[in-house]
Amino acid sequence: MKKKASTIKDIAQALNLNISTVSRALNNSRKISDETKKLVQDYAEKVNYRPNAIASSLRMGRGNTIGLVVPRINRQFFSNLIYGVEEVLNSAGYNLLICQSNELLENEKQAINTLINARVDGIIISISKQTASYKHLETVINRDIPLIQTDRVADLLPTNKIVNNNFKASYIAVQHLLDSGYKRIAHISGPLAINIYKERLNGYTKAIEDSRLSDKSPIIFENIITDSEAYKLATGLISDKKMPDAFFAASDFAALGILKALKDNNIRVPDDVGIVGFANEPFTEIISPALTSFDQYSIEMGREAARILLDELENKQENRVPKQITIDPRLIVRESSIRRL
Amino acid sequence: MKKKASTIKDIAQALNLNISTVSRALNNSRKISDETKKLVQDYAEKVNYRPNAIASSLRMGRGNTIGLVVPRINRQFFSNLIYGVEEVLNSAGYNLLICQSNELLENEKQAINTLINARVDGIIISISKQTASYKHLETVINRDIPLIQTDRVADLLPTNKIVNNNFKASYIAVQHLLDSGYKRIAHISGPLAINIYKERLNGYTKAIEDSRLSDKSPIIFENIITDSEAYKLATGLISDKKMPDAFFAASDFAALGILKALKDNNIRVPDDVGIVGFANEPFTEIISPALTSFDQYSIEMGREAARILLDELENKQENRVPKQITIDPRLIVRESSIRRL
DNA sequence: AAAACACAAGCAAACGTTTGCATTTATAAT
DNA sequence: ATTATAAATGCAAACGTTTGCTTGTGTTTT
Structure with a gap:
């Protein structure tokens, strides 16, 4: 014996009014007398009337x-x-x-x-x-x-x-690392099919080009997103003795993987190698050393x-x-x- | 001169069919001949017909x-x-x-x-x-x-x-700390109006009661959620020389605050003081020392x-x-x- | 006192579907 | 050939709103 939800029609019937009047009363139309409005609104309240947004959407053409x-x-x-x-x-x-x-x-x-x-x-x-x-x-x-x-x-x-201005941010990241005195700065990039990674890569490349470094050859590792991928990469670099002296990673997780690998191999951050990440993930300020990163708002x-x-x-x-x-x-x-x- | 979205009515008109037939054809009703179905569906495809979910919802009574x-x-x-x-x-x-x-x-x-x-x-x-x-x-x-x-x-x-079984988890947390040899275990709780914090508190209390500790008085700090609140708390405990030898925090952030405060005061974790958090926030496994916590699935x-x-x-x-x-x-x-x- | 005007309320169509029932047509059973 | 049956399609109502238009009152203007 469940009563179905009441509609403006029900209200109209109960109050002996037309549904258009009820509708207008509920929508506070100025065409309706205050008296009737109150009557309708009170009754609607009483029977717990809820407008059917779907019906309204259909009629109005937008939801x-x-x-x-x-x-x-x-x-x-x-x-x-x-x-x-x-x-x-x-x-x-x-x-x-x-x-x-x-x-x-x-x-x-x-x-x-x-x-x-x-x-x-x-x-x-x-x-x-x-x-x-x-x-x-x-x-x-x-x-x-x-x-x-x-x-x-x-x-x-x-x-x-x-x-985000990914290009500019990356440019700044590299400049920052240069200012800190790092000289062989690598970039850990993500899947280049995604524009943000492409842009970050470009910013990196441009900054290296514009630098005063004697060796301006970019060092780029593509398609690294997770920390474990980065960890593997860094571990490989260490054993190959090809370790750059700084990393600008296009993602914080990649940066984290690098950091872990370096710590595990007793390479000091930031003294031996500098790292900058991207995204300002919550963990960046919590880990030790805290990770330089970019807040993306x-x-x-x-x-x-x-x-x-x-x-x-x-x-x-x-x-x-x-x-x-x-x-x-x-x-x-x-x-x-x-x-x- | 924008053509408005086409409806089954438009399709019906164009194909010289009734809208009910079109509707059934589109819904693959078995009452419609394969011939007509194909006709309708192809045409619908051609004119880029999209069913109006709102109208359908209204008619069907559910969305x-x-x-x-x-x-x-x-x-x-x-x-x-x-x-x-x-x-x-x-x-x-x-x-x-x-x-x-x-x-x-x-x-x-x-x-x-x-x-x-x-x-x-x-x-x-x-x-x-x-x-x-x-x-x-x-x-x-x-x-x-x-x-x-x-x-x-x-x-x-x-x-x-x-x-989640917060009670049980908390009970286990305390047991774990006891097993590790900690003896004065404090609980950092959240706002007790929220049931989960109440339950965690109860689990803690029960575990302490059930323990073989000679001193079974609970040590409880309520309404601490952020890491900075916890940091302040812990700093206060240190200067008051009332430091427990372990904390079970009802949130990872509270645990983090405690941890920071201890580190800043050269109190070793876990050697001097043990910590267990709750929620298994991503940072818990990243920080050092990594934080024991509960995965909530x-x-x-x-x-x-x-x-x-x-x-x-x-x-x-x-x-x-x-x-x-x-x-x-x-x-x-x-x-x-x-x-x- | 008649015409003009607000004001309040009612009527009915429309939004785009779905679906029970009626109708038509073709096929099978008598 | 007639009737019963099945298959395919058409008709129209319904879902719950909103809104232009009409109608009915009572008030103001001339």
């Missing part, structure tokens, strides 16, 4: 929902991003539909599909490692669904973008992505020019890169 | 969407939880609507409201620090929306629950929560008895708690 696609929800960077997105979106009255691609293109396509079908008002995405074809994203654009790319972006797509990136999206939604105008917001990561100097002389 | 409410998306534990939930839900064809309460009851209520209005099929929640009144959750139950509580739960509410908890929910949704039956799934956290022994003799 106040934003879709978000990230590679992995539980990576610190992305969970911070989501945090920021949710914060802004929620206080603007939007809901957040979240999908993760697990770094797989197939899942990403699937997610985009779901979001389109759900008629989200906009989509924020950080593309997967595999994403090299952009057809699914073009579909989004063609449907006039505002699309914002963050962090990992497809440069060619004409969408708003929120990114991930929460703020999320907030900004949401803000841009809201702006686009609320000031709908023709022929917008896609803009790109670039945030400079902040170098956080810690022990691992300051040579005690 | 294949699950709501999730957590205190903070970007805490490791919760982002892992979400990861697990998303994984299971997504492959079962459900969408995930995420809200964070920011540890505020008001936000939590608001989130629940939104989710009810969105007519989600079920809700998974980890309640906020402030949540002491459960009216909003009762509303959910009264509306027959399946509700699953995880980790932080309101015991009195008759819902399914996925929890957070991803698996998320998966399990989602599974339970799906089960409840798919095998709808009257008078279900709410069940509680308890997961034993796993003690991960690291350096910080093994006394080298």
Whole structure:
């Protein structure tokens, strides 16, 4: 004997009013007398009326929902991003539909599909490692669904973008190591298919080129992300006696692996070898020696992505020019890169 | 001159069919001839038809969407939880609507409201620090929306629950410290309004009682969560010369604060003082000495929560008895708690 | 006192699906 | 040839809102 949820129709019936009146009363329309409004609202309260957002969405043609696609929800960077997105979106009255691609293109396509079908008002995405074809994203654009790319972006797509200045940050990282007196600086890079790693690599290369070093040959190791990969790499370098005197790693985890390997082989950091990481993972300030790294303002990136999206939604105008917001990561100097002389 | 998205009505018109036929063809109903199916499906493909999930939801009375409410998306534990939930839900064809309460009851209520209005099929929640009144959750139950509580739960509410066995884990933590030869074991607790901290405290107390220690007086410090709070606490204990010889902290961050303070005061861990934390935060195995802690299987908890929910949704039956799934956290022994003799 | 005007409320269509039932057509059973 | 049966399609209502338009009152203006 469960009573089903009450609708405006029920209320109208009970109060001997028309549903349009009830609807307007609940939405505080000025066309309705205060008297009736109170009557309706009180009764709605009493019967625990909850507006059916689905019906409303259908009628209004929009659901106040934003879709978000990230590679992995539980990576610190992305969970911070989501945090920021949710914060802004929620206080603007939007809901957040979240999908993760697990770094797989197939899942990403699937997610985009779901979001389109759900008629989200906009989509924020950080593309997967595999994403090299952009057809699914073009579909989004063609449907006039505002699309914002963050962090990992497809440069060619004409969408708003929120990114870090990876090039500049890397350039600064190398300069910092040079300033500390290191001379043979290696770069540990990630999968170059992802633009951020490519950019960090470029920043590194340029900085080395621009340096006053006599030996300007870059030392690059690609596709190293986990600490164990880095550990192996560093161990190999030690036994091959090819140890550089500094590392700029494109990820903190890679930096950590290097650090562990060096410690295990009694090579002193920062005295013998300097290290700079990237992302300012929580552990960087906790380990010993604390790791120099870059704060990416991930929460703020999320907030900004949401803000841009809201702006686009609320000031709908023709022929917008896609803009790109670039945030400079902040170098956080810690022990691992300051040579005690 | 933008063409609006095509609907089954458009397809029906173009193909000179009835919309019901189109609908059935797209849903692969057996009532439709293969011929017509192919015709419809091909045409739908051609015009890039996307079913309007909102309309479908309205008609069907359900939207294949699950709501999730957590205190903070970007805490490791919760982002892992979400990861697990998303994984299971997504492959079962459900969408995930995420809200964070920011540890505020008001936000939590608001989130629940939104989710009810969105007519989600079920809700998974980890309640906020402030949540002491459960009216909003009762509303959910009264509306027959399946509700699953995880980790932080309101015991009195008759819902399914996925929890850690905090009592048992704490008991084991203390036993482990006793086995390592520590004799004055303190407990650093969190806000006791949250059940998990209460349970951990109880486990600690019981273990001390059950011990063979001559001095069985518990040493408890409440409401310490951040590492800086713990740092201050430990520093105070040192200057007051009231240092216990071991700490079991209800959070890794508290444990970290203690550890830092001890190191800064040249007290050796684990030789002079032992430490055990809780949650197995990523940093625990990275710092030196590595911190003994408890893995909570957070991803698996998320998966399990989602599974339970799906089960409840798919095998709808009257008078279900709410069940509680308890997961034993796993003690991960690291350096910080093994006394080298 | 008639015309003009607000104001409040009602009517009905629309959003895009799904689905029970009715109808048509082709096929099988008598 | 007639009827019963099955197969394929069409019709129309329903889900719960929102909103332009119409209608009915009572108040103001001339």
